[in-house]
Every structure is written in structure tokens, then in C-alpha cells.
Amino acid sequence: MSKPKVFEKPPGVKDYLPETVAKLRQIETNVLECMQKWGYRQIITPTLEYYDTVGVASTTSDRKLFKLLDKKGTTVVLRADVTAPIARVVASLLKDHSFPLRLSYHANVFRAFEDEAGREAEFFQTGAELVGDSSADADAEMVALAIACLKAAGIGHFKIALGHVGFLNGLLQEALPDRPEQQEALKERLLQHDYVGYHDLLRRYELPEAVREELEAILRLRGGQEICEQAKELSRDRGAKEAIGHLCQVWDVLHAYGVSDHVLVDLTMVGDFTYYTGMTFEGYAADLGFPVCSGGRYDNLLAQFDRPAAATGFALKTNRILEVANLDRTDAPYRVLVRYAPGKIGEALACAQQLRQRERVIVETIRMDASDPAASSGRNVSERADGQAGAAEYDEVIEFA
Amino acid sequence: MSKPKVFEKPPGVKDYLPETVAKLRQIETNVLECMQKWGYRQIITPTLEYYDTVGVASTTSDRKLFKLLDKKGTTVVLRADVTAPIARVVASLLKDHSFPLRLSYHANVFRAFEDEAGREAEFFQTGAELVGDSSADADAEMVALAIACLKAAGIGHFKIALGHVGFLNGLLQEALPDRPEQQEALKERLLQHDYVGYHDLLRRYELPEAVREELEAILRLRGGQEICEQAKELSRDRGAKEAIGHLCQVWDVLHAYGVSDHVLVDLTMVGDFTYYTGMTFEGYAADLGFPVCSGGRYDNLLAQFDRPAAATGFALKTNRILEVANLDRTDAPYRVLVRYAPGKIGEALACAQQLRQRERVIVETIRMDASDPAASSGRNVSERADGQAGAAEYDEVIEFA
Numbered sequence: 001m002s003k004p005k006v007f008e009k010p011p012g013v014k015d016y017l018p019e020t021v022a023k024l025r026q027i028e029t030n031v032l033e034c035m036q037k038w039g040y041r042q043i044i045t046p047t048l049e050y051y052d053t054v055g056v057a058s059t060t061s062d063r064k065l066f067k068l069l070d071k072k073g074t075t076v077v078l079r080a081d082v083t084a085p086i087a088r089v090v091a092s093l094l095k096d097h098s099f100p101l102r103l104s105y106h107a108n109v110f111r112a113f114e115d116e117a118g119r120e121a122e123f124f125q126t127g128a129e130l131v132g133d134s135s136a137d138a139d140a141e142m143v144a145l146a147i148a149c150l151k152a153a154g155i156g157h158f159k160i161a162l163g164h165v166g167f168l169n170g171l172l173q174e175a176l177p178d179r180p181e182q183q184e185a186l187k188e189r190l191l192q193h194d195y196v197g198y199h200d201l202l203r204r205y206e207l208p209e210a211v212r213e214e215l216e217a218i219l220r221l222r223g224g225q226e227i228c229e230q231a232k233e234l235s236r237d238r239g240a241k242e243a244i245g246h247l248c249q250v251w252d253v254l255h256a257y258g259v260s261d262h263v264l265v266d267l268t269m270v271g272d273f274t275y276y277t278g279m280t281f282e283g284y285a286a287d288l289g290f291p292v293c294s295g296g297r298y299d300n301l302l303a304q305f306d307r308p309a310a311a312t313g314f315a316l317k318t319n320r321i322l323e324v325a326n327l328d329r330t331d332a333p334y335r336v337l338v339r340y341a342p343g344k345i346g347e348a349l350a351c352a353q354q355l356r357q358r359e360r361v362i363v364e365t366i367r368m369d370a371s372d373p374a375a376s377s378g379r380n381v382s383e384r385a386d387g388q389a390g391a392a393e394y395d396e397v398i399e400f401a
Numbered sequence: 402m403s404k405p406k407v408f409e410k411p412p413g414v415k416d417y418l419p420e421t422v423a424k425l426r427q428i429e430t431n432v433l434e435c436m437q438k439w440g441y442r443q444i445i446t447p448t449l450e451y452y453d454t455v456g457v458a459s460t461t462s463d464r465k466l467f468k469l470l471d472k473k474g475t476t477v478v479l480r481a482d483v484t485a486p487i488a489r490v491v492a493s494l495l496k497d498h499s500f501p502l503r504l505s506y507h508a509n510v511f512r513a514f515e516d517e518a519g520r521e522a523e524f525f526q527t528g529a530e531l532v533g534d535s536s537a538d539a540d541a542e543m544v545a546l547a548i549a550c551l552k553a554a555g556i557g558h559f560k561i562a563l564g565h566v567g568f569l570n571g572l573l574q575e576a577l578p579d580r581p582e583q584q585e586a587l588k589e590r591l592l593q594h595d596y597v598g599y600h601d602l603l604r605r606y607e608l609p610e611a612v613r614e615e616l617e618a619i620l621r622l623r624g625g626q627e628i629c630e631q632a633k634e635l636s637r638d639r640g641a642k643e644a645i646g647h648l649c650q651v652w653d654v655l656h657a658y659g660v661s662d663h664v665l666v667d668l669t670m671v672g673d674f675t676y677y678t679g680m681t682f683e684g685y686a687a688d689l690g691f692p693v694c695s696g697g698r699y700d701n702l703l704a705q706f707d708r709p710a711a712a713t714g715f716a717l718k719t720n721r722i723l724e725v726a727n728l729d730r731t732d733a734p735y736r737v738l739v740r741y742a743p744g745k746i747g748e749a750l751a752c753a754q755q756l757r758q759r760e761r762v763i764v765e766t767i768r769m770d771a772s773d774p775a776a777s778s779g780r781n782v783s784e785r786a787d788g789q790a791g792a793a794e795y796d797e798v799i800e801f802a
Contacts, residue, residue: 004451006706007493010477013447015490018504021443037757039736039765042422046414046523047448047479047509050405068469070514076411078448089416092408102765103419108448113471122447137746137768256746257754305407335440345538345657353658356438364440364503367538 011113012121024124024322028106030152031126031316038145040104040128045085047108051075057084057304059275066110066121078110083313084301086129091305099132099309106318120319127295127315131302134310136246139279139297140253146293146314147259150283153316154325157286160262161222163269164247165276165296167231170240171218175211186215190268195219221267225251225260231267243278250279271296281314285324292320331360337394338365344400351398364394368401412514413522425525425723429507431553432527432717439546441505441529446486448509452476458485458705460676467511467522479511484714485702487530492706500533500710507719521720528696528716532703535711537647540680540698541654547694547715548660551684554717555726558687561663562623564670565648566677566697568632571641572619576612587616591669596620622668626652626661632668644679651680672697682715686725693721732761738795739766745801752799765795769802 009015016024032042049055052075055065060080070076079085082105090101106126113121128145130138143160150158168190172183182205189198198219202212214234221227221234228248235241247265254260271280271294280296295314302309336355340348345367352363410416417425433443450456453476456466461481471477480486483506491502507527514522529546531539544561551559569591573584583606590599599620603613615635622628622635629649636642648666655661672681672695681697696715703710737756741749746768753764 003453004475006454007489008451008454009447009489010449010451010471010475013449015447015486015494016445017490017494018442018444021445024445025443036734037763039763041419042426043419044417044422044425046410046416047511048411048414048523050409050411052404053407053409070411074405074411085416088408088410089418093416093418100767110448122449133767135768135770137766141766253746253750256750258751333437345654349654349657350659362438362440365538365542366501366534367536369536 010121012111012119014120014122020322023325023327024318026327027153027318027321027325028124028126030154030327031149031318032104032106034149034152035104035128035145038102038128038141038148040102040145042104042106043086043089044105044107045079045082045089047078048076049079049085049088051077053305054079054084054088057087057301059083059272059298060111064111066112079107080109080111081315082107082109082125082127083129083298083315086131087301087305087311090131090309091302091307095307100138101131102128103131104128124318125315126318127313129311129313131311132309133312134299136249137253138310139246139312140250140257142295142312142314143250143254143263143281144257144259146281146283146295146316147262149316150285150293150321153321154327155285155292155321156326158262158283158292159264160281160283161266161269162247162250162263162279162281163266163271164243164279165270166243166278167235167240167247167267168218168270170237170243171215171235174235174237174240175207175215176205179205187270190270191272195268218267221265223264225265227265227267247279275301279312285321288320288324290317290320292317292324333360333362334396335394336361336363337397338363338400339368339397340365340400341368348398348400351400368399411522413512413520415521415523421723424726424728425719427728428554428719428722428726429525429527431555431728432550432719433505433507435550435553436505436529436546439503439529439542439549441503441546443505443507444487444490445506445508446480446483446490448479449477450480450486450489452478454706455480455485455489458488458702460484460673460699461512465512467513480508481510481512482716483508483510483526483528484530484699484716487532488702488706488712491532491710492703492708496708501539502532503529504532505529525719526716527719528714530712530714532712533710534713535700537650538654539711540647540713541651541658543696543713543715544651544655544664544682545658545660547682547684547696547717548663550717551686551694551722554722555728556686556693556722557727559663559684559693560665561682561684562667562670563648563651563664563680563682564667564672565644565680566671567644567679568636568641568648568668569619569671571638571644572616572636575636575638575641576608576616577606580606588671591671592673596669619668622666624665626666628666628668648680676702680713686722689721689725691718691721693718693725734761734763735797736795737762737764738798739764739801740769740798741766741801742769749801752801769800 055077058080065080066078068076086103108122109125110122176182202215221231228244231244254263276296277299278297282291283293285292293316297312299310338348338352352365355361355363456478459481466481467479469477509523510526511523577583603616622632629645632645655664677697678700679698683692684694686693694717698713700711739749739753753766756762756764
């Protein structure tokens with residue numbers, strides 16, 4: 001094992017320089033303000049949690065959890081999401097608070113170091129959870145809020161794909177009643193968006209012609225509200241029918257919000273089946289292959305923390321939004337450099353302090369001597385224009401000589 | 402090893418509920434804005450760093466570093482401070498940027514779990530670093546900026562204790578030239594503020610009367626600018642004299658900033674000797690036994706990352722500030738609950754959306770049915786007044802029935 005080089009970082013983590021931080025912070029602020037407007041209150045949970053409590057309840061697969069041992073030999077994880085920690089808080093510190101509970105967060109989350117290039121080990125999520133409301137209205141509120149947040153984050157063009165785990169579960173249960181492994185294998189293909197593999201499996205399973213056609217038909221169940229009507233015809237399974245009924249209600253509420261133009265029904269979109277129990281959704285920005293947000297209903301999680309309750313929520317994938325967000329540049333600040341001869345320090349610092357009182361004025365001060373790069377090099381301090389820290393371009397240089 | 406209970410957290414970490422988060426966020430925003438006004442640009446570094454790079458360069462003692470192994474067997478640490486990571490960034494990503502560099506940060510930092518009760522394993526720091534300027538002006542800028550930040554954070558009454566590691570180093574070197582272990586032992590006592598122990602040690606070392614009196618005299622070297630004059634008389638050691646000369650210059654600049662009323666010279670205040678190389682300071686709020694900020698000059702750190710440079714900086718201990726800060730309560734938001742009968746959903750949601758456009762108006766919506774706690778319990782939704790999440794007190798309830 002070789003020693004890392006002096007400026008190396010662990011794989012999958014990164015530094016954010018000032019220009020990027022400014023943009024990231026603006027996304028964070030805009031989204032949290034949007035959530036606040038809808039009644040969501042921010043909480044902060046610790047980076048470290050016990051594996052046996054929050055770790056096992058996480059939506060993240062076990063092998064991707066970042067685990068470590070504390071001094072007593074208990075396994076601790078770096079949080080992989082904030083939904084499970086919020087469930088813990090709702091069941092403990094907030095156990096006397098009545099439902100519905102609306103909570104929001106912005107946090108860094110972790111995945112165990114992957115050897116694959118480009119995998120992130122630490123990244124940001126900004127999310128909201130609505131606990132204690134099982135209605136279609138609550139699910140629709142999540143989708144409508146996610147849409148409002150994506151707009152607030154500067155995402156202009158995007159679509160929300162809306163699905164329901166109950167439909168596919170019901171349909172598969174009806175078609176392959178005694179073959180749970182085959183059900184899982186088919187779901188896995190859909191989860192991976194591997195539609196060719198899904199087709200191949202169906203063929204290999206040697207199903208009756210009608211059943212195979214029915215299961216192939218779901219790949220076409222993507223579109224507007226009419227999809228719900230088509231889906232209703234496809235299955236007689238009670239669970240599947242209830243799922244579609246719920247999804248129709250969610251659609252109606254989204255229509256009432258006036259946001260259904262952003263939504264399309266996609267019954268092949270399944271999310272994580274072990275975690276979600278009802279509606280699920282994912283947001284896709286134009287020109288980006290990965291989802292920028294995802295969420296859904298998870299009615300079984302709170303019971304794991306001894307306070308059974310319905311819950312629905314979503315998280316924005318803030319780092320991906322950072323790549324594509326087009327934020328209105330707030331007016332650039334006015335940057336001033338105050339240079340002073342030693343004898344003029346009092347006047348110079350007073351001037352700097354006064355200028356800092358003004359809105360959007362940034363003032364740096366420097367004594368004119370060897371440590372002043374402008375004085376020592378003879379070049380104009382305004383020369384550099386790359387906008388990075390340490391290469392400041394000043395709008396004005398004031399001298400007290 | 403017993404399994405943790407379902408809502409247990411690891412020792413030393415905590416959840417922050419909405420009221421606390423609002424206050425913490427306001428301190429963070431105010432302080433970062435203040436730093437920005439002075440030309441400091443925010444950066445974000447990863448939570449995980451290599452032990453052999455940032456870990457060993459940290460000011461935190463080795464046994465308090467939170468260590469883990471990555472999959473290749475390399476030791477990784479959870480960052481214990483942000484100064485060492487910033488030095489790494491200055492020497493790598495920012496290596497082409499000229500000095501001086503002004504950078505700021507707000508981050509959570511970690512200490513290995515302590516068994517002692519009440520020790521925090523994770524807490525927040527908000528800080529600034531000025532890299533590439535060795536002048537007394539740069540040191541004074543740190544102290545003046547720390548004062549401005551403490552005020553911005555809502556700390557009304559506080560004092561900054563100003564010291565210099567060079568003075569004590571020089572004095573001890575002169576008094577105990579061949580006894581480095583005794584020098585270290587005495588410094589350790591001062592670092593612990595154990596003045597009785599310091600006295601005892603001096604007595605035990607059987608020093609010449611004059612030397613002992615000289616070393617006892619430094620305990621009285623706490624006060625205003627006059628202390629610098631007294632200290633000048635105390636030692637003929639060149640290092641000690643240079644240190645005092647530098648401190649006098651820092652004082653003069655602080656006077657020019659108009660903030661010297663907040664400052665007192667304390668030559669027994671030594672900070673971490675292995676890390677700091679010049680001026681050090683600590684801020685104390687009235688009614689709080691612990692410092693609320695600390696900082697100093699660390700001219701040797703950057704060389705560890707192959708870009709030797711002078712540097713000075715400080716960090717606010719944000720969690721302690723949270724305990725004592727007295728912030729102007731920004732106007733409380735106006736909270737509205739919109740309740741609707743199923744048939745009135747369109748009007749209700751449109752009304753909610755319109756109200757959310759207004760400044761400081763927060764709107765929650767709920768369908769009137771079993772999931773509406775007000776409807777189901779028959780009690781008034783405005784009844785609860787504890788101000789916590791989930792127990793919202795509404796300023797107005799609008800019904801679409």
C-alpha cells in the first residue's frame with residue numbers, strides 16, 4: 001500500500017471552488033426557501049448513525065453503505081440518505097408532535113468508495129418529507145413541490161415520470177403467481193431500464209401467449225393521463241387496480257395544481273421495491289441522462305422506528321442540478337481594493353469599513369509594501385480576469401499614499 | 402456488544418430541530434456574508450481526507466482524529482478542521498493563483514468518540530484564512546474580522562485575548578536553554594490554564610531566583626497595550642523581542658480599526674505550539690467558560706503541501722455561539738392553513754399558490770377528511786403553541802368547503 005501524494009484526496013470526493021460554491025449555495029437557498037413556503041421546516045441530523053438503526057433502514061443497498069467501527073466495536077455508518085434519520089427523529093424527539101409533519105433538509109450523503117471511475121462517494125441532497133398523510137393529495141403535493149423546487153433551482157426544462165410499485169407488483173403476481181424469483185428478475189430488469197433484457201426473460205420463461213403479451217404491453221404504458229385508463233384494462237388483480245386508481249387521483253390533484261404538463265405516467269418506472277410502497281417518481285432534465293430528483297411513498301419505514309405512519313417524500317440530486325442549472329446571475333458584487341501607506345492606515349481602514357456598509361460592495365485592504373503583489377510586481381491589480389479566488393479583478397482601486 | 406436501541410444515535414452527535422436550525426442558519430449566513438464583505442470567498446472541501454496528507458497536518462491531536470480504512474487499506478480521516486484541507490487546495494487546485502488568497506468556509510468537523518460525557522463528536526466551524534501575507538496587518542485583519550463576525554453572529558459582549566507563541570518560546574529558551582522537556586512541561590501547564598501547576602513546576606525545577614521570578618512574572622502579563630512595554634523589559638532573547646515587536650504592530654493596526662477595546666494582550670495564552678508560529682488569539686463571550694473563536698498565524702503548514710507560504714486565520718466555534726447568540730428575531734412568518742373539500746381543490750390550491758408569492762407567507766394545504774387532524778379530532782388547529790415542527794400554530798385558516 002503506497003502513501004498518497006501530498007495533495008491527493010480519497011476517490012470520489014471533491015473540492016468546490018468559490019464560483020461553484022456560490023452557485024451551489026444559491027440552489028440550496030432557493031430550494032429550501034421554496035420548501036419553507038410550503039410549510040416544510042428544516043432539520044439537521046448527524047453525519048454518523050448506527051448501522052443497526054438508520055443503516056439497515058436506509059434505501060441504499062448494504063454494500064454501498066460507508067461503514068466504520070466505533071471504539072466499542074459497534075458498527076457506525078456515514079449517512080447514505082436523510083429519510084431514514086428523519087424517521088428516527090419523528091419517532092423520538094418529535095414523537096409528541098401530531099401529524100402531518102412537514103420536514104426539509106439539505107445535507108451531504110455518502111456511498112462506500114467504488115473502484116469504478118467517476119462514482120461519487122460524497123454528494124449533496126436537498127429534500128422534503130411529509131409524514132402522517134396517506135392521501136393521494138399528499139403524494140401529489142410531493143410531485144408539485146418537486147416541480148416548484150426544480151424551477152427555483154434554475155432547471156428550465158424537465159419531466160416528472162410518475163409510477164406506482166403496486167401496479168407492477170399486482171400484475172406480476174397475477175401473471176406469475178408461484179414464481180417469485182421470476183418476478184424479482186423482471187423487476188430488476190425494469191429497475192435497470194434494461195428493456196431488451198426484460199423481453200428476453202419473458203421469452204425464456206415460456207409463458208402462455210396472452211400472459212407474455214400482457215407483460216410486454218406494460219413497456220408501452222408511458223404517456224399522459226390516458227395511460228391510466230389503458231392500464232386499468234390490463235389487469236384484474238386488486239392491488240394493481242387500486243394502484244392505478246390512486247395514480248389517477250394523484251394525476252387529478254396535479255392537474256388542479258396546474259403542473260400536469262410536466263408529468264408523464266410511466267408504469268415501468270419502479271424505484272426501489274424494498275423501500276417504496278406506493279407512488280414513485282423521478283425528474284429528468286433535458287440533456288441529462290440521470291434523474292435530478294426522485295421520491296415516492298414509503299409507508300413501512302416509520303414502523304421500523306416504532307411509530308408506524310404513512311409517509312411520502314423526495315430528494316433533489318443537488319450535484320446534478322449544479323451541472324445544468326441556469327440561475328439568474330444575481331448582480332455581481334462591486335470589488336474594491338484599498339491600498340495604504342503605513343502612515344495612512346487609519347483613514348484607509350475607516351474608508352474600507354464605510355464602503356462595506358454598502359450593499360454588494362466587497363472591500364479588501366492591503367498595505368503598500370513587499371507583500372502587495374501589485375506594488376512588488378509593478379503590474380496592475382485589475383489585470384487578471386479569471387474570476388477565481390486569489391486572482392481578483394477589482395472594479396476600483398483606492399490608494400491612501 | 403449490545404445492539405443499539407431503535408432511536409439511539411452514536412455518542413457525541415445530535416439532531417437539530419427546526420427552531421435551532423433556523424438560528425444556526427442565521428448565524429452561518431450572517432458570518433459568511435460578513436467574511437464575503439471583507440473579500441473572503443467560500444470553498445467546500447470533502448468530509449473525507451487521507452490521514453497521511455491532511456490528517457497529519459491537522460492541528461487536532463492524533464488520538465482525537467476520526468480514522469477509518471478504505472477498501473485498499475489506506476487510512477482515511479473525517480476532517481477535524483478545514484485549515485489543513487484549505488492548505489491542500491491552495492497548493493493544488495489554486496496553485497496558479499497569486500497571493501494573498503482570502504478564503505472562507507462553514508463546515509462540520511469531527512473528533513473521535515470520547516467516552517467522557519458531553520464531548521461532541523461532530524460540530525460546526527465557520528472560518529477564514531488569509532494565505533500569502535506575513536504582515537502584522539494580515540494578523541490584525543484576522544482579529545478585526547473575527548470581531549466583526551462575532552458581532553454579526555449576535556454576540557454582544559466578548560473579549561479577544563491576543564498572544565504570540567514566539568514570546569514564550571524565546572523566554573523559555575533563554576531561561577532553560579538546555580532543558581527542552583522542562584520547557585514543554587511548562588508550556589503544557591499554560592496551555593491547560595493550570596497556573597498553580599505552572600508555579601509548582603517552577604519551584605520543583607530549582608531555578609536561580611532571578612530566572613524563577615522572571616518566569617513567574619509572565620503570569621501577570623495580561624492587560625492592555627502597556628503589557629507589550631512591560632514584556633519588552635522581561636527578556637533579552639531575540640525571538641522574544643521580535644514577537645513582542647510584532648504584537649505591538651498588530652495592536653496598532655487594531656487601534657486603527659477602532660476595535661482595540663475588545664482586545665487584551667495575554668502572553669500566557671499559547672494555543673497549540675506545534676501548529677501556530679506567531680500571533681495567536683481566542684475570543685471569550687461573557688458568561689461562557691469556553692472560547693467562541695480561536696486563530697493565529699501558521700507559517701509552516703503550507704510547506705507541508707509543497708507550496709511554502711505565510712498564513713493566518715481563525716475559526717468561530719459555531720455551536721458555542723449558537724448557545725449564547727442573541728440575534729434580532731427576523732419577523733416571524735405568517736402561517737396559513739388552507740383546508741378544502743374534495744370538490745374545491747382547484748380554487749384552494751390556486752389560493753395557496755398565490756399566497757406563497759407574498760413575502761414571509763407560509764401556506765400548508767390539507768384536504769378535509771380523516772387525515773386532517775383538525776377535522777378528525779374536532780380541536781382547533783391553532784391550539785398548540787410550542788412552535789415546533791408538526792405542532793404549527795397558524796395565523797389564519799382558510800376553508801374551501
